[in-house]
Amino acid sequence: MIAFIVRRLLQSLVVMLVVALLAFSMFRFIGDPVNQMVGVDTTEEVRENLRERLxxxxxxxxxxxxFVVNAAQLDFGISYQHKKEVSNLLAERAPATLELAFLSAIFALIxxxxxxxYTGLHRDSxxxxxxxxxxxxxxxxxxFLIGILMIFIFSVWLGWLPSFGRGEVVDLGFWSTGLLTVSGWQAAIMPSIxxxxxxxxxxxxxxxxxxxEVLRTDYVKFARARGLPNRAVHFGHALKNTLVPVITITGLQLGSIIAFAIITETVFQWPGMGLMFLQAIxxxxxxxxxxxxxxxxxIFVVINLIVDILYYVVDPRLRIDRATAAGH
Amino acid sequence: MNETTTFADSAGATARPRGNRPVLEVEKLRVEFPTRKGTLRAVDDISFHIDEGEVLGVVGESGAGKSMTGTAIIGLLEPPGRIAGGEVRLEGERIDNLPYEKMRRYRGARIGMVFQDPLTSLNPLYTVGFHLTETIRTHSDLSEKQARQRALDLLSEVGIPAPERRIDQYPHQFSGGMRQRVVVALALCANPRLIIADEPTTALDVSIQAQIIRLLQRLCREHGASVMLITHDMGVIAETADRVAVMYAGRIAEVGPVQEVVKNAQHPYTEGLMGAIPTIGGTHEDLVQIKGSMPRLTQIPSGCAFHPRCPKAFDRCRRERPELMPAGRSEAACWLHDPAEKGRRRGNG
Structure with missing residues (x-):
């Protein structure tokens, strides 16, 4: 188990380095950074100075x-537009995105x-x-179409829910949350859905x-043949066996929820990282x-790691020492 | 464990005392599957009974309706399959038309079932102990602790060494034979009166097969359970069963005491089956093959379903369907044994 986690950590590190290389090359290939920092009338001498200093x-x-060393210390430099430290900007915006993603994932699961x-058990109802x-x-x-439709129905037409923003936000110092106020919840409903x-x-x-699939397996038939009540068969035996793929997909989807919150954040003017990213582009x-x-x-790498670890929690077959099962 | 002696005991099984009332009576049971191409009849008007403490072997090729019969008896036919006619009685009580919940309580408690593949019969996510206590507690009001003690007893009863350690292990930590022992323990843990064993050894190594069959036999005798042993292995039947029913295309072709059916087959199909068993010392030529293959359910021949493959078929076999009739010390569904037919043939010859 430990060896497995260490191996996965090393793999994750490689992935992160590759991504860092990609991010780094943006600085070099999307225009000259100095051009974007100084005015048009800056002399060549000043530019060269700046280049040397940077x-x-x-x-x-x-x-x-x-770049990697700085990034590892969460130092991503200073935003050209906001003239503030990028890490601070992201930290300000992260709670909004993470709360939205979290609520969406909960909604999707619940x-x-x-x-x-239900649809699995009552196929023909x-x-x-x-x-x-x-x-x-x-x-x-x-x-975006669903978002706009919802805004039209619930904000414009019925006037029940706010059409943009995050509502009232409570600042906890390290985290600003919209989950402590009624208007925050109201504002979160449509974006999360x-x-x-x-x-x-x-x-x-x-x-x-x-x-x-699982209801067709022998162990479910055998569970029925043993006279177990339907509830035990359906939830104890069947549902639990569906959880491994569900955890995988949900986990991976959580990553994409965060990443693709961009569109939803834009539609609802949700002040998160996605909206900031679009503006940055x-x-x-x-x-x-x-x-x-x-x-x-x-985030993707961390989620993947957690998903892999969760497999171990759910499926006892994986808990055996990998060394003995290394044959495959 | 002491399997040799129990096996020796079982050799005299035919002489064991029996109760009067059959544990299971099946009368004109019919199982149908509605499909787009019309209704398929997987089990067609079959009748048989199992006496108290008796082991009834059910043999036949794949698709003959053996498993379907077992599944119908325990009430677990998968829709759209359904019992279209007939009656199933357990200790005199009709069980084929019970409401789901009532039948559910009988399953495990009065009828147990063992499936073919021990590797897939146990839920991989739960410990062996969980399976056992769960089943025990479903059918009794024992506490968690008492149920666990009972589970431990059962595990040692089915010959699993070090049950205290094994009980908290998962199915994947058991070998195939050990798992099938657990399955047997599960089927027996609420002391059912009847066990339906559907190919209980087919998926196991040959060396383990005999152990499991003897274990099943011994435990059922000790627990007073009757057994319906479904298999295509005549060897297993010959060793284990008291009586045997031979099924062909959804019907019983022949039923009788196991020695009779093996040594003195009355139905041409049974004869063919027995001829197809390889014997040590027999030459290759001694192996008889039955011509053709079993008909599909969509194309059951008229009259006796076996007539296209039967070497002794005559005109009547093509027209009329034979019911079971006395034939020697067994019963066979074959016109050769119809007294009228015998008379006619004698008259002709």
Whole structure:
């Protein structure tokens, strides 16, 4: 187990270095950074000075090394546009994105798993057919369209929910949360549903497919033949066996929820990292873009690691020493 | 464990005392599957009974309806399969039309079932002990602790060494034979009156097969359970069963005491089956093959389903379907044993 985690950590490190290289090359290939820092009328001498001071005349490998060392200390430089430290900017925006992603994932799980179980158990009931049809809509409609439709219905038409922003935010010092105020919750409802809808339908279809598969297995038949009540068969024996793929997909999806919150954040003007990233692209604010890239990669890597560790928790077959099972 | 002696005991099994009332009576049971191409009849009007303490072997090729019969009896047919007619009685009580919840309580407690593959019969995510205590507590009001003690007793009863250590292990930590022992313990843990063993040894190594069969036999005798042993292995049947029913295309072709059926087959299909068993010392030519293969359920021939493959078929076999009739010391569904037919043939010849 320990050896496995160490191995995964080393792999993750390689992935992060590759991503850092990509982020770093943005500085070099998307325009001259000095051009973006100084005015048009700056003399060549001043520019050369600046270049020397920023270390831009050093060999590429040295610069990359410096970039990695700084990034590891969460120092991503200063935003061209905001003139503030990128890490501080991201830290200000992160809570909004993370809360949104978290709420979306919870919504996707809480709604998706029961719907999947229901449609798996009652394959031919009309409610299952309704669920499946709705899920088709969820999978095929683009996120921004659903978001705009929801704004139209619930904000413009019914006037129940705010159409943009995060509502009132409580600052806890290290974290600003919208989950402590009513307006915060109200503002979070539509973005989280919009963002989580796709994952929800995905989870529902996945759980359904897995349930159908598991219900055909011998151990479920045997559980029935032993006279166990339906509840024990369905939830104890069947559902638990569907969890391994569900954990994988949900985990990986959590990464994409955070990464692809960009669109939802834009539609709802949600003040998170995604919105800032989009604005950064518009103003070619490379430090923010690079930092965001690295951050998202980091989140994916961490989530993958956690998912792998969760396998061990759920499936006892993996807990045996890998050394003995190294044959395959 | 002392399997040699129990096996020796079982050799005299035919002489064991029996109760009067059959544990299981099946009457004109019919199992159907509605499909787009029409209704398939997987089990067609079969009747048999199992006496108290008796082991009834059910043999036949794949698709003959053996497993379907077992599944129908325990009430676990997968929809759209359904019992389309007939009755199943357990100790005199009709069970084929019980509401789900009531039948659910009988499963495990009054009828147990052992499946073919011990590797897949146990849920990989739960310990062996969890499986046992879960089943025990479903059918009794024992506490968790008492149930665990009972589980330990059962594990040692089925011959699992060091049960205190093994009980908290997962199925993947057991070998195939050991797992099938656990499955047997699970099937028996609420003392059912009848065990349906559906190919309990097919997935196991030959050397383990005999052990499991003897274990099943011994435990069922000790617990007073009757057994319906479904298999395609005549060797297993010959060693274990008291009586044997031979199934062909959803019907019983022949049923009788095991020695009779093996040594003195009355139905041409049974004869063919027995001829197909290789014997030590027999030459290759001694192996008889039955021509053709079993018909699909969509194309069951008219009259006797076996007639296209039967070397002794005559006109009536093509037209009329034979029911079970006395044939020697067994019963066979074959017109050769119809007294009228015998008379006619004698008259002709």
């Amino acid at each position: 270390g831009l005349n050093d060999p590429v490998s040295v610069q990359f090394g410096r 709604v998706g798993v029961p719907m999947g179980v 009309w409610l299952s057919k309704v669920f499946l049809t709705v899920s088709l809509v969820g999978i095929s409609l683009p996120t 919009t963002l989580g809808l796709f994952q929800m339908t995905l989870i529902m279809r996945l759980v359904r497919a897995e349930m159908l 518009q103003t070619v604010d490379i430090p923010i873009m690079a930092a965001y890239l690295i951050l998202i990669a980091f």
